[in-house]
Amino acid sequence: MSTSQGASLRLASASPRRRELLASIGVTLEVAPADIDETPWEGEVPGAYVERLAREKAQAGAAGTSLPTLGADTAVVLEQRILGKPRDREDAVAMLTALSGTTHDVMTGVAVAGPRGVLSVCVTTRVTLRSLSAHEIDAYWRSGEPVDKAGAYAIQGLAAIFVEHIEGSHSAVVGLPLFETAKLLTRQGVSLWGERLAVP
Secondary structure, eight states, X not given: OBOOTTOSEEEOOOOHHHHHHHHHTTOOEEEOOOOOOOOOOTTOOHHHHHHHHHHHHHHHHTTTOSSOEEEEEEEEEETTEEEOSOSSHHHHHHHHHHHTTOEEEEEEEEEEEETXXXXXXXXXXXXXXXXXXXXXXXXXXXXXXXXXXXGGOOTTTGGGGGEEEEESOHHHHHTOOHHHHHHHHHHXXXXXXXXXXXXX
Protein backbone atom coordinates (compact mmCIF):
# COMPACT_ATOMS: atom_id res chain seq x y z
CA MET A 1 0.00 0.00 0.00
CA SER A 2 1.21 3.49 -0.91
CA THR A 3 0.11 5.99 1.73
CA SER A 4 -0.08 9.74 1.25
CA GLN A 5 -0.08 11.83 4.40
CA GLY A 6 -3.36 13.70 4.71
CA ALA A 7 -5.01 11.53 2.05
CA SER A 8 -8.69 12.21 1.43
CA LEU A 9 -9.35 9.08 -0.63
CA ARG A 10 -8.18 5.48 -0.91
CA LEU A 11 -7.77 4.24 -4.47
CA ALA A 12 -8.40 0.52 -4.85
CA SER A 13 -6.39 0.35 -8.07
CA ALA A 14 -2.75 0.13 -9.09
CA SER A 15 -3.40 2.09 -12.28
CA PRO A 16 -1.00 5.04 -12.64
CA ARG A 17 -3.45 6.60 -15.09
CA ARG A 18 -6.20 6.72 -12.47
CA ARG A 19 -3.78 8.18 -9.92
CA GLU A 20 -2.85 10.91 -12.39
CA LEU A 21 -6.46 11.70 -13.25
CA LEU A 22 -7.44 12.02 -9.58
CA ALA A 23 -4.35 14.14 -8.86
CA SER A 24 -5.39 16.43 -11.72
CA ILE A 25 -8.54 17.39 -9.78
CA GLY A 26 -6.67 17.89 -6.52
CA VAL A 27 -7.51 14.64 -4.70
CA THR A 28 -4.85 13.33 -2.29
CA LEU A 29 -4.60 9.56 -2.30
CA GLU A 30 -3.41 6.45 -0.64
CA VAL A 31 -3.24 3.46 -2.97
CA ALA A 32 -4.40 0.00 -1.90
CA PRO A 33 -5.13 -2.19 -4.95
CA ALA A 34 -8.00 -4.64 -4.48
CA ASP A 35 -7.62 -8.19 -5.77
CA ILE A 36 -10.99 -9.61 -6.81
CA ASP A 37 -12.26 -12.28 -9.19
CA GLU A 38 -12.94 -10.49 -12.49
CA THR A 39 -14.72 -13.38 -14.21
CA PRO A 40 -17.96 -12.21 -15.86
CA TRP A 41 -21.14 -13.84 -14.62
CA GLU A 42 -23.07 -15.97 -17.08
CA GLY A 43 -25.30 -13.70 -19.16
CA GLU A 44 -23.89 -10.52 -17.59
CA VAL A 45 -23.96 -7.56 -19.97
CA PRO A 46 -20.77 -5.45 -20.23
CA GLY A 47 -22.12 -2.31 -18.53
CA ALA A 48 -23.37 -4.26 -15.52
CA TYR A 49 -20.08 -6.17 -15.44
CA VAL A 50 -17.79 -3.13 -15.17
CA GLU A 51 -20.03 -1.42 -12.63
CA ARG A 52 -20.18 -4.59 -10.49
CA LEU A 53 -16.40 -4.91 -10.54
CA ALA A 54 -16.01 -1.26 -9.60
CA ARG A 55 -18.34 -1.73 -6.62
CA GLU A 56 -16.58 -4.92 -5.51
CA LYS A 57 -13.16 -3.26 -5.76
CA ALA A 58 -14.37 -0.24 -3.76
CA GLN A 59 -15.82 -2.46 -1.04
CA ALA A 60 -12.74 -4.70 -0.88
CA GLY A 61 -10.39 -1.72 -0.84
CA ALA A 62 -12.33 0.00 1.94
CA ALA A 63 -11.42 -2.69 4.47
CA GLY A 64 -9.48 -1.27 7.41
CA THR A 65 -9.87 2.40 6.55
CA SER A 66 -12.28 5.21 7.36
CA LEU A 67 -11.42 6.95 4.08
CA PRO A 68 -13.85 6.91 1.19
CA THR A 69 -12.57 4.34 -1.30
CA LEU A 70 -12.77 4.41 -5.08
CA GLY A 71 -12.85 1.36 -7.31
CA ALA A 72 -13.01 1.37 -11.10
CA ASP A 73 -12.97 -0.97 -14.05
CA THR A 74 -12.74 -0.31 -17.80
CA ALA A 75 -13.67 -2.65 -20.63
CA VAL A 76 -13.42 -2.28 -24.39
CA VAL A 77 -16.59 -3.74 -25.89
CA LEU A 78 -17.05 -4.72 -29.52
CA GLU A 79 -20.49 -6.00 -30.47
CA GLN A 80 -21.20 -6.88 -26.81
CA ARG A 81 -17.93 -8.83 -26.54
CA ILE A 82 -15.62 -7.70 -23.73
CA LEU A 83 -12.01 -7.25 -24.81
CA GLY A 84 -9.77 -7.38 -21.77
CA LYS A 85 -5.99 -7.11 -21.54
CA PRO A 86 -4.25 -9.20 -24.21
CA ARG A 87 -2.78 -12.52 -23.12
CA ASP A 88 0.06 -12.32 -25.64
CA ARG A 89 1.05 -10.86 -29.01
CA GLU A 90 -1.37 -13.07 -30.94
CA ASP A 91 -4.27 -11.98 -28.75
CA ALA A 92 -3.34 -8.29 -29.06
CA VAL A 93 -3.06 -8.54 -32.85
CA ALA A 94 -6.48 -10.23 -33.00
CA MET A 95 -8.04 -7.48 -30.87
CA LEU A 96 -6.52 -4.62 -32.83
CA THR A 97 -7.43 -6.26 -36.13
CA ALA A 98 -11.03 -6.60 -34.96
CA LEU A 99 -11.13 -2.97 -33.76
CA SER A 100 -9.49 -1.61 -36.92
CA GLY A 101 -11.85 0.59 -38.90
CA THR A 102 -14.74 0.11 -36.45
CA THR A 103 -16.66 2.00 -33.81
CA HIS A 104 -16.71 0.33 -30.41
CA ASP A 105 -17.72 1.12 -26.82
CA VAL A 106 -15.39 1.79 -23.93
CA MET A 107 -17.28 1.24 -20.67
CA THR A 108 -15.91 2.43 -17.34
CA GLY A 109 -17.54 1.64 -14.04
CA VAL A 110 -16.70 3.84 -11.06
CA ALA A 111 -17.76 3.27 -7.46
CA VAL A 112 -17.01 5.15 -4.26
CA ALA A 113 -17.60 3.49 -0.88
CA GLY A 114 -18.07 5.98 1.93
CA PRO A 115 -20.51 7.53 4.42
CA ARG A 116 -23.38 7.26 1.94
CA GLY A 117 -22.81 3.59 1.17
CA VAL A 118 -21.49 2.52 -2.21
CA LEU A 119 -22.35 4.95 -5.00
CA SER A 120 -21.59 3.91 -8.56
CA VAL A 121 -22.02 4.77 -12.22
CA CYS A 122 -21.17 3.28 -15.61
CA VAL A 123 -20.05 5.62 -18.40
CA THR A 124 -19.96 4.59 -22.06
CA THR A 125 -17.81 6.34 -24.66
CA ARG A 126 -17.95 5.56 -28.38
CA VAL A 127 -14.55 5.33 -30.06
CA THR A 128 -13.86 4.98 -33.78
CA LEU A 129 -10.46 3.73 -34.89
CA ARG A 130 -9.22 4.25 -38.43
CA SER A 131 -8.17 1.25 -40.48
CA LEU A 132 -4.83 -0.14 -39.26
CA SER A 133 -2.30 -1.98 -41.38
CA ALA A 134 -0.69 -5.20 -40.24
CA HIS A 135 2.62 -3.33 -40.12
CA GLU A 136 1.18 -0.65 -37.81
CA ILE A 137 -0.34 -3.25 -35.50
CA ASP A 138 2.96 -5.13 -35.30
CA ALA A 139 4.95 -1.94 -34.67
CA TYR A 140 2.47 -0.89 -31.99
CA TRP A 141 2.76 -4.25 -30.23
CA ARG A 142 6.56 -3.97 -30.29
CA SER A 143 6.31 -0.58 -28.55
CA GLY A 144 5.16 -2.46 -25.42
CA GLU A 145 2.20 -0.17 -24.84
CA PRO A 146 -0.65 -2.64 -25.53
CA VAL A 147 0.53 -5.26 -23.02
CA ASP A 148 -1.57 -4.16 -20.01
CA LYS A 149 -4.32 -2.20 -21.75
CA ALA A 150 -7.95 -3.25 -22.20
CA GLY A 151 -8.56 -3.75 -25.89
CA ALA A 152 -4.77 -3.67 -26.44
CA TYR A 153 -4.56 0.09 -26.95
CA ALA A 154 -4.07 3.30 -24.94
CA ILE A 155 -5.88 6.40 -26.18
CA GLN A 156 -3.55 8.61 -24.11
CA GLY A 157 -0.44 7.05 -25.61
CA LEU A 158 0.94 6.10 -28.99
CA ALA A 159 -2.46 4.83 -30.15
CA ALA A 160 -3.85 8.39 -30.09
CA ILE A 161 -3.00 8.59 -33.79
CA PHE A 162 -5.34 5.65 -34.48
CA VAL A 163 -8.40 7.42 -33.04
CA GLU A 164 -10.54 8.94 -35.77
CA HIS A 165 -13.48 10.02 -33.61
CA ILE A 166 -14.63 9.93 -30.00
CA GLU A 167 -18.12 10.53 -28.68
CA GLY A 168 -18.29 10.95 -24.91
CA SER A 169 -15.74 11.19 -22.12
CA HIS A 170 -12.07 11.07 -23.13
CA SER A 171 -10.94 10.61 -19.52
CA ALA A 172 -13.27 7.59 -19.19
CA VAL A 173 -11.35 5.87 -21.98
CA VAL A 174 -8.10 6.66 -20.15
CA GLY A 175 -9.58 5.04 -17.03
CA LEU A 176 -11.80 7.43 -15.06
CA PRO A 177 -14.68 9.66 -16.21
CA LEU A 178 -13.81 12.83 -14.27
CA PHE A 179 -17.17 14.58 -14.56
CA GLU A 180 -19.08 11.66 -13.06
CA THR A 181 -16.29 10.76 -10.63
CA ALA A 182 -16.26 14.29 -9.21
CA LYS A 183 -19.97 14.04 -8.48
CA LEU A 184 -19.56 10.72 -6.66
CA LEU A 185 -16.60 12.00 -4.63
CA THR A 186 -18.40 15.16 -3.57
CA ARG A 187 -21.44 13.16 -2.46
CA GLN A 188 -19.08 11.10 -0.26
CA GLY A 189 -17.50 14.22 1.26
CA VAL A 190 -14.22 14.18 -0.68
CA SER A 191 -12.97 17.67 -1.49
CA LEU A 192 -11.74 18.60 -4.94
CA TRP A 193 -9.02 21.07 -5.82
CA GLY A 194 -7.84 20.92 -2.19
CA GLU A 195 -11.08 22.34 -0.71
CA ARG A 196 -11.40 25.06 -3.35
CA LEU A 197 -14.22 23.48 -5.32
CA ALA A 198 -17.57 21.94 -4.41
CA VAL A 199 -19.58 20.17 -7.09
CA PRO A 200 -23.35 20.38 -6.56
